[in-house]
Amino acid sequence: MKYLIGNWKMQLNESESEALAAEVVRLWAAQGATKTDVTVVLCPSHMALEEVGKITRGTPVAMGAQDTFWEDKGAFTGEISAKTLKELGCEYCLVGHSERRQFLAETDEMVNKKVQALLRHGLVPIVCVGETLDERNSGRRDSVVISQVRVAMNGVRLVGAQRVIIAYEPRWVIGSGNAVAPESAAEMHHLIISTLQELFAADIVDRQFSVIYGGAADSKNLAGFLAMDVIRGSLVGGAALKPLEFAAMAEIAADAVIK
């Protein structure tokens, strides 16, 4: 299984979100019905979830949210629970995106509580990890990512067929238009997998975790990433806002599965 996940961030209003969702569904509907080894997920902002959910329901395109809160209900102004996301039709949810870590001081401990809440409600967490340029340049790339994965997964037990996606996104690459080399991304994927193997049984890591790459991914570089077996998909920002480009990436992911 390969994943192609579009993170729309705060780029679109509600009608733009609906139009983009409808276009992606139209472009992928016929293909996606036959290419079931690729999961295409759209992550609109919270305000568009209800309408986008109506568009994706019953199609091969799934919906995810960009964030959640760890409690189910209560006095938590401005937050949205995993329970509500589920009711809105979300199957996936990003947590710990670097923009939330940077602008909203989201910590690994918060990410961990969100992961547990999502699993409790049957959603698949997409846990974003990745180093800053400063951390990379000072030789802390690996230790930062290992620690992000360890804390995010602290106390997590996967029951049944529960799944978790880890998205490795080098923070300095996001929005830059210059992705890292596939070999460098693959090295980090191996590091993440060996960290997971310290925490979970090997067969669980194999079957229930997927590690994907994010950061300036587009239709030109995606095949190079997916040629690496260890890279199970991509979390896409800018290129996910262009329906033809995003549909082309879904096709590339489907081809990568066949090869």
Ligand code: 13P
């Ligand atoms: P870009 O694809 O625009 O670099 O963004 C990546 C990202 O942050 C996805 O979550």
